[in-house]
Amino acid sequence: MKRKMRMGMVGGGLGAFIGDIHRKAAIMDGHIELVCGAFSRDPENSKKTGESLYLPEDRVYTSYEEMIAKEKSLPDGERMDFVSIVTPNHVHFPVAKAALENGFHVVSDKPMTVSSSEAEALVSLVEKTGLMFALTHNYTGYPMVKQARNLARGGALGNIRKIVVEYPQGWLATKLEGDNKQATWRSDPAQAGPAGAMGDIGTHAENLAEYISGLEISDVCADLGSVVEGRSLDDDANILLRFSNGARGVMHASQISVGEENPLKIFIYGDKKGLEWHQEEPNTLLVKHLDRPVERYRTGLDHGGYLCDAAMSNARLPSGHPEGFIEAFANIYRNFALALGSHLEGQKPAPEHLDFPTVRDGLRGMKFIETVITSNNSDKKWTPMS
Numbered sequence: 001m002k003r004k005m006r007m008g009m010v011g012g013g014l015g016a017f018i019g020d021i022h023r024k025a026a027i028m029d030g031h032i033e034l035v036c037g038a039f040s041r042d043p044e045n046s047k048k049t050g051e052s053l054y055l056p057e058d059r060v061y062t063s064y065e066e067m068i069a070k071e072k073s074l075p076d077g078e079r080m081d082f083v084s085i086v087t088p089n090h091v092h093f094p095v096a097k098a099a100l101e102n103g104f105h106v107v108s109d110k111p112m113t114v115s116s117s118e119a120e121a122l123v124s125l126v127e128k129t130g131l132m133f134a135l136t137h138n139y140t141g142y143p144m145v146k147q148a149r150n151l152a153r154g155g156a157l158g159n160i161r162k163i164v165v166e167y168p169q170g171w172l173a174t175k176l177e178g179d180n181k182q183a184t185w186r187s188d189p190a191q192a193g194p195a196g197a198m199g200d201i202g203t204h205a206e207n208l209a210e211y212i213s214g215l216e217i218s219d220v221c222a223d224l225g226s227v228v229e230g231r232s233l234d235d236d237a238n239i240l241l242r243f244s245n246g247a248r249g250v251m252h253a254s255q256i257s258v259g260e261e262n263p264l265k266i267f268i269y270g271d272k273k274g275l276e277w278h279q280e281e282p283n284t285l286l287v288k289h290l291d292r293p294v295e296r297y298r299t300g301l302d303h304g305g306y307l308c309d310a311a312m313s314n315a316r317l318p319s320g321h322p323e324g325f326i327e328a329f330a331n332i333y334r335n336f337a338l339a340l341g342s343h344l345e346g347q348k349p350a351p352e353h354l355d356f357p358t359v360r361d362g363l364r365g366m367k368f369i370e371t372v373i374t375s376n377n378s379d380k381k382w383t384p385m386s
Contacts, residue, residue, distance in 0.1 A: 005337045006035045008071060008080035008104075010064045010095045011087035013040030013049045017182055018109060019086040022136070023053070025329030026084065031337035035059060035080055038067040064095045072102050081340060082107060082132070088191040089199060093118040096133070100125040105132040105340055107333070111203050112362025114193030116370055119363040126359045132343055133359040134336040137207040139264060140357055141328035143299045143311040144285040145212060148268070148275050150308035151287065153214040157270025160213055163241065163249035164267040165205040168257035172197075172235050175228050187233055195369045196233030198224065201264075202253040202372070203365040207357060208266055209251075210364065215243040217368060219382045222375035227256045239372060242382070283322060299323060313352055332356045 007026055012019015019039070026032045036059035039049040043062040050060030061067035064083075071079045082105035085095045093113040096106050100122070112135055113119045126133045139145060151157060176183035185191040186200055193199055210216055221240040228235055235256045241249030254260075264279035274288040283299040301319035302312060314331045317323055335356045339349035367385055375383035 004031055004033045005082065005340055006080045007032050007082055007084050007107075008067055009034060009037040009039065009084045009086060010067065011039065011085065011091070012037070013042070013045040014052065015045070015181060016040075016086070021326060021329060022084055022086050022107075022109070022333075025138075025326050026333045028326070028330040029334040029337075031334055031341070036061065036067060036071060038062065038064045064091075064098065068098050068102050068104065071104075081105060081344070082336075085109060088185045089193045090114050090191050093122065096122055097125065100129055100131055100133075103129070103131070105343075107134045107136060107336060108362070109136050110207075110357075110362065111193065111195075111199045111365050111369065112359070113366055116363065116366040119359075119366040123359050123363050132336065132340055133362075134332060135357040135359065135362045135365075136329065136332055137204060137211070137357040137361065138325070138329040138332060139204055139208050139279060140211050141314065141331035142277075142279075142282045143307075143315040143323070144277055144282060144297060145208070145328075146314055146355070147285050147297055147308055147311040148266075148277055149212045149214075150310060151273070151275060152212050152268055152270075156273060157268060157275065158272030160215060160243070160245060160247050160268060160270045162247060162267075162269040163209050163213060163215075163243065164265075165209045165249070165251050166263070166265045167201045167205045167251075167253045168260040168263060169201065169255045170258045170260040172228065172231075172255035173258045175230060177231070187231055187235075189232055192233060193369075194233075194373055196226070196231070197235050197253050197255045198237055198369050198372055199233075201255065202237055202251070203368065204264065205251050205253055205266075206368045207361060207365060208264070209241075209249065211357070211361075212266065213243070213247075213268055215245055215247060216364070217249075217385050218242050218244050219384050220368075220371050220375050221382050222372040224372065224376040237372065239375075282324060282328070310352060310355060314355075 038061040039046040083099040085108040219242040224234040225236040236254040239251040276286040285297040287295040300315045339353040342349040371385040
């Protein structure tokens with residue numbers, strides 16, 4: 001399509017964390033422009049955020065309801081094409097629902113909703129309307145994650161037997177609620193939903209395991225903890241996993257692991273090969289063999305064509321030049337924008353442009369959260385994930 005996709009944003013006002021990441025990622029490749037926003041429940045904050053982003057005063061709104069209604073009334077050539085939702089979790093569903101019901105496509109931060117019933121409602125809306133929906137599980141955007149996916153799903157590992165995924169952080173090792181905005185809403189069931197660490201980072205681990213392996217989690221045995229005294233939601237989780245092909249797995253997700261920053265890691269072992277990827281060293285993928293030394297794959301370095309097309313097309317820089325967190329986010333926004341452009345022209349998007357998490361991944365995430373909570377509260381060893 002011979003124009004940029006026009007984005008409206010809900011949330012992400014001054015003082016927020018993830019909204020600014022989304023804005024930088026969205027515009028990185030030149031396919032998207034921010035045209036409007038309802039950035040905060042505080043009208044003054046929303047106004048100041050709009051000013052800082054050089055938006056016209058009449059495209060900065062005091063609520064998402066006002067934004068959707070007024071944008072819908074604009075001519076086709078002016079109104080936003082899609083809504084980016086970067087609010088606390090409890091607002092994801094009402095904004096996404098309103099956007100879809102009024103004809104706007106959606107990009108939403110995760111977890112998609114605070115219940116599987118809300119998630120199922122969004123799946124139904126997306127299928128009914130034919131609109132596009134992307135969920136920003138940004139770790140799927142890394143080139144070496146896509147290379148790992150190509151190897152695992154392409155059979156290079158053989159029959160997958162075991163998956164280990166770890167996501168420890170240490171920033172909530174003390175009680176920050178009340179003093180830290182991010183800690184306060186993430187620890188509040190009214191805003192975060194039924195899960196703390198599991199909703200914030202556990203769903204990333206779940207999604208990464210399923211995205212790379214092509215397998216679905218079938219059963220869990222979960223032990224959740226609220227380690228910091230007075231905390232309402234879980235801040236630590238240890239989970240045994242079973243997968244749809246019979247593979248076993250282990251997940252460790254924690255926000256009270258002192259000294260840890262963001263070392264998301266995944267290990268997948270087949271009967272032929274294994275692989276290992278670390279988020280804090282994202283440009284390297286290790287592939288392990290039964291009978292020879294470890295191979296080291298690197299982003300952007302395609303000796304002899306060993307990197308898959310997805311790994312190459314989602315890298316921007318020559319080898320040896322680090323790409324990271326914002327670039328991974330940007331890959332989701334770029335692919336979504338290119339797919340949306342084709343959609344708006346009445347054409348079928350290229351398969352590589354549909355490589356982003358969807359509304360159904362959001363439903364999987366909510367079912368995982370609820371299954372983990374059910375398992376933790378049960379005296380049964382295994383709880384099936386419906």
